Amino acid sequence: MQIIEKFRDKNQIERIITKIQELVSRKWLIMEICGGQTHAIMQTGLQGLLPDEIELIHGPGCPVCVTSLELIDKAIAIASKENVIFTSYGDMLRVPGSETDLFSIRASGRDVRVVYSSIDAVKIAENNPEKEVVFFGIGFETTAPANGISVIKAKKNGIKNYSMLTSIVRVPPAMQAILESQENRVQGFLAAGHVCAVMGYHEYEPIVEKYQTPISVTGFEPLDIAWGIYSTVRMLEVGEIKVFNAYTRVVSRDGNIAAQQIIDQVYESCDRNWRGIGIIPESGWKLKPEYLDFDAEIRFKVGGIRTKESEICISGLILQGLKKPNQCPAFGNVCTPQNPLGATMVSSEGACAAYYRYTQH
Amino acid sequence: MCLAIPGKIIDLFVTENTKMGKVDFNGVEVEVCFEATPEAQIGDYVIVHAGFAISVLDESEAQETLDLFEQINNSQDNNSN
Numbered sequence: 001m002q003i004i005e006k007f008r009d010k011n012q013i014e015r016i017i018t019k020i021q022e023l024v025s026r027k028w029l030i031m032e033i034c035g036g037q038t039h040a041i042m043q044t045g046l047q048g049l050l051p052d053e054i055e056l057i058h059g060p061g062c063p064v065c066v067t068s069l070e071l072i073d074k075a076i077a078i079a080s081k082e083n084v085i086f087t088s089y090g091d092m093l094r095v096p097g098s099e100t101d102l103f104s105i106r107a108s109g110r111d112v113r114v115v116y117s118s119i120d121a122v123k124i125a126e127n128n129p130e131k132e133v134v135f136f137g138i139g140f141e142t143t144a145p146a147n148g149i150s151v152i153k154a155k156k157n158g159i160k161n162y163s164m165l166t167s168i169v170r171v172p173p174a175m176q177a178i179l180e181s182q183e184n185r186v187q188g189f190l191a192a193g194h195v196c197a198v199m200g201y202h203e204y205e206p207i208v209e210k211y212q213t214p215i216s217v218t219g220f221e222p223l224d225i226a227w228g229i230y231s232t233v234r235m236l237e238v239g240e241i242k243v244f245n246a247y248t249r250v251v252s253r254d255g256n257i258a259a260q261q262i263i264d265q266v267y268e269s270c271d272r273n274w275r276g277i278g279i280i281p282e283s284g285w286k287l288k289p290e291y292l293d294f295d296a297e298i299r300f301k302v303g304g305i306r307t308k309e310s311e312i313c314i315s316g317l318i319l320q321g322l323k324k325p326n327q328c329p330a331f332g333n334v335c336t337p338q339n340p341l342g343a344t345m346v347s348s349e350g351a352c353a354a355y356y357r358y359t360q361h
Numbered sequence: 362m363c364l365a366i367p368g369k370i371i372d373l374f375v376t377e378n379t380k381m382g383k384v385d386f387n388g389v390e391v392e393v394c395f396e397a398t399p400e401a402q403i404g405d406y407v408i409v410h411a412g413f414a415i416s417v418l419d420e421s422e423a424q425e426t427l428d429l430f431e432q433i434n435n436s437q438d439n440n441s442n
Contacts, residue, residue, distance in 0.1 A: 117412025
């Protein structure tokens, strides 16, 4: 499709950046929420092309990074059990728990499998009726319907040997936590386009109103990100504080209603502990009582876990936009993607992994 | 988990009461769940997340954004004249 290629047009990116240079009159700090965008920014060298006045800081939008250590330890405890096939998105396998990681559990001979989707995990359950199949259902709003469809399917088809270890987190409460922080430096946001594809962007309007911080709903092509930055800088410069949709070909104000219905059917609101950040009230979703038969935490009674974080890793400060990866003393020496101290060095959406991959260190 | 690129729908079907389909990402075919995008048609481009289609790409909106870029480019030319 030719039109898709046009959103990768280098000349147009340069023209947008020139326009940003014309617009900017002072220093602005803009946070991109989504880790996928952080990677695109580092990969394309976009920060280096922007005028010095614009600083991009990297947000907490990496589901692998913010999944709580307690839950990682629970995943490891479940995956270590006999008769369990533990399934997960690939990035989770190397995330450090308190003592070990899922990859090491697999290396020790347990059945830990990488799946592309939760439906693949349900298929594994159907094909292995004598085994307990558990899916590690982490993610943001974007992934919530993709994970939720599996318990709907399992319930509908009477698949009793399937369960999900659920940890869904939501962007708006995290944004509010960042804006409420006394150390906050963020003056504008690039909202994660694919979270908004599911949820729409109306829930950002009260945040913009309350904190007087503009938000651009932003896509993932390099030109989309340049366009999101341009829109945010323009709003900041002219004092037009609102939500601007810079990703209209994918996102509408109301989002995907059918996906939201799946979410409403399966999940209810709960507090969530964000790794490195702490508990944010009402910042996530858990399974509704109707689906508790498919809740792996209940099925396997994994409790009483004592967690232990790395003492060196500063990923919590990085996830809050308070530090950059290269400000960590462990970055690139003690901590590498092969030997990560924190989840931000593991994930394909983690800021440390992006810096390690695309910058000199 | 975030696939930045849209893929092209090459097949749609129902299996075990679930709307499914096949999507082509630059030559790589992937099975995708279409439960939340009932409007999707073969030939459309979709955004897929963790094997689940979340949005059908709106070509006319894409064109409008590109037109907006043209306007901005031209306004820049006017400014520098």
